[in-house]
Amino acid sequence: MNLDWLDAFLVSGLFFVVMIIGLALLLHIQLGLARIANFGVVGFWGIGMYSFGVLFVKVDWPFGDPWPFLISAAFGSVVAGLSGLLVGWLIADLDEDGVLVGTLGFATAVWILATTEQDLTGGALGMGGLRFPYDIGTVKANETLWLVLLIIVVALxxxxxxxxxxxxxxxxxxxxxxxxxxARSLGKATFRTKIWLFAFASAGMGLLGAMYGVMERFLETANIGIDITLAAIVGLILGGTARVWGAVIGVAISVGVFDILVQSYLPLPRDWYSQAIPVLREAIFGAVLIIVLLFRPLGVLGDMRRDKLMRSMHGD
Amino acid sequence: MSETPGTPMLKAEAIRSGYHGVTVIKGLDFEVGNEVFAVLGANGAGKTTLLATLARLIPLMGGRIQFRGEDVSDLPPYETAGRGIGYVPQEKGVFAELTVLENLTVGGMIGERSQDERMAEVFELFPDLETLQTQTAGTLSGGESRMVAAGRAMMQDPILLLLDEPTAGLSPLYVDMFFEKITEIHETRGVGIVLAEQNATKALEVADRVMVLSLGEAFLIEAATELTTKQLKEGYRI
Incomplete structure (x- = not known):
């Protein structure tokens, strides 16, 4: 297939945006519905990515593709899910501050683990040896197909x-x-519901981490920084935490605009990309977050049901 | 102490409870049958704490609670609700982000009868809820919110309903309507009711028996018709 018309930067940029949309959707169930502010998204994503990577690279697989990938991705997802079960159990009855500290602490622990367990993860030097579970020709073709598969996963x-x-x-x-x-007084097992929700969403985040690891073909601790969590949270809040499409719209107009349009298509000096842009990105995301919370706390989409209701009540 | 009518549904034996190590309920013994059992008392007497304890939202510090002969002292609230204890809190009694209909369906997630059947009964009991069903509960008036909370508790098919000051802060019209509904729920649907109330006059009109709480202790338990103003004033420490 001739993919000359397709920009390689666009493929990797879109992959990142779609992946963050997936993370923001999973975060939406936790934060938007159950009001559990998970600030450790990157921890669950990262532990899924590294668990997948370690199994995929270190095992001498007796089967051909795609089984090594499928088994390793399932393993990464299960490890992330079990981590979610444990963290969920620890934080389920804590207040907002406790949840914030607990989830951030988990993400930090994952980063430290990935950095210090050099025999397994390669530490700060990173770990190579990852590859696509297929080969359909050029690198660009493989990456494009991987993007399509990710879009299917996120659509699901x-x-x-x-x-x-x-x-x-x-x-x-x-x-x-x-x-x-x-809710508890009405016969709902809220504690159990919350920890299973945490486990399920974390397993999904772990699967997305595994898919990202394949796209990068190289795992390094720089990948599992707070910027992943921030991108998902900013996108979700910008779009509207209470809306299903809030995550999609919010991430598209924050990460999408910045990581695709600004980084790939604006004619900026080359040295900006390594130094100024990443800092500027976080600063703009922070500013957007403050502005949205001040002037439109329900996000761009808001809570349409309530908006519609309020309009009807006022006879507009 | 007056006799419990019929077989006791709920039996509290020397129950103690409170918050953060402070004992609010200080060793209460009482039984509730299939009746309207009013819990009266001044502010701070422990009415809300008692009902939250019976609903198992506050852990017991001592004593035990039996419901229909079963010891429920150590059960979490979601299991006592499943056994037939409905609870309507005084404040924050609705899920503000859900519509009226969604609030009711959350209440109906337990129980065996069909939700539609129970919903029809709730709409029959509170006809206003049928017209309000698509409205977000957070935008309702105080009286409407109390109706939603009571309707949602009825969706649980309760055997015993714990009502914590259902008419506090409501207009006289709503107060009258609520007391009529309390009687209707008990008499036509056979639900036992524990009613914590500030409004002693109205509570005594609908109650079979009364417990007057004073600083977490039972000042007296008496048939509603036997209670004298003097006893009530002593219980309220007036």
């Missing part, structure tokens, strides 16, 4: 989140986020 996550919103389970999560003692 979007479909699932959409279903959750309409299901009794979604109402239960909203009820827990809104008033947990009341």
């Amino acid at each position: 996550i979007l479909y699932y989140v959409h279903r959750v919103h309409r299901a009794p389970y979604g109402r239960l999560l909203t009820a827990i986020g809104d008033n947990e003692p009341l």
